[in-house]
Amino acid sequence: LVSVLGVVGFTTLNHAMNYEFDVALICTPPSSHLDIALRIAEAGCNLFIEKPLSNSLDKQKITQLVYRMQVNGLWGLMGQSYRFCKSLREFGKQFNDVIYGWINSGQYLPDWTPGKDHKESIYASEKDGGIILTSLAHSIDQAQWLFGEIDNVSVLIGRSESLDIIPPDTVTLLLELKHGGHAVIHNDFLQKPKNNRIGAIDQYGKTFIWDMTEEDIEPMYLAEMEHLVKCVEQRYAGQPDLAQGIVNLEFMEAVLRAEKTGWAQRIENFWKEATGRK
DSSP: OEEETTEEEOSOHHHHTTSOOSEEEEOSOGGGHHHHHHHHHHTTOEEEEESSSOSSOOHHHHHHHHHHHHHTTOOEEEEOGGGGOHHHHHHHTTOSSEEEEEEEEEOOHHHHSTTSOGGGSGGGOTTTOHHHHTHHHHHHHHHHHHTOOEEEEEEEEEOOSSSOOSSOSEEEEEEEETTSOEEEEEEESOOSSOEEEEEEEETTOOEEEEEOOHHHHHHHHHHHHHHHHHHHHHTOOOSSBHHHHHHHHHHHHHHHHHHHHSSOEEOOOHHHHHHOOO
16 A cells, blocks of 8 residues: 555555545556446445546446446546647647548557566557557547547558567558548557657648647646546546547447458447436
8 A cells, every 4th residue: 555645556456445535546457447447436436547448348347337326426537648638639729620630649669668578568468458458549539539529430450570469559540520521540559759640631721730749748647637636626527537438448349340340330329328428
């Protein structure tokens, strides 16, 4: 057990369940998120769940989690740090109707874990890693936040030999947006130097470009935690909430279906059933 500035960390869930808290931060591997969240929600504690919500769309567990949270009057936040990046938020205010958008994000995987074997990291795990559960979990949220609701997706997923890992290390998506525009997402574990760029073309043909810098990183994480503290202090649910986490997970499932079938896949609407949202 470690306590710093009122934040307490535990090495086991059973130990943590002996205490009462305002909010629990679940930052474990994705495959464990729902099981931990279910136990914590049953105990009556609000949730902050690191992206993605899970490593698969387990509708039964998601429905149980939403029900427990509704019964106990709880709120849940998803850990999507880019939502709190000041320069990206300002970028998104510059345009409305996107005719074409793109997201290009890549970083050489061994650089993610300096001093350690990248093949032993969670990013290389077949169950919890790969480009889809790590980098793409951010890009999916960015696309829906910045460009608009996504109708369907086509996908090309790659596994290069250079990294010697089992899960995919490259993914490229073509998105059809419900308002009529379209977008492309490309993520990989291969680019050197690392790249994190987003672009958009509006209905008037004007082009907008955003490049992430090192100066963006620390402030966006601090802003995310400030938002979390505000939610606790003022007892209200912020954004992005659990419903958005379900939407993003449905998108990831559509990506996997598109890879298996070779056909474009529509995004399901299971989250509406689980949350009661329209």
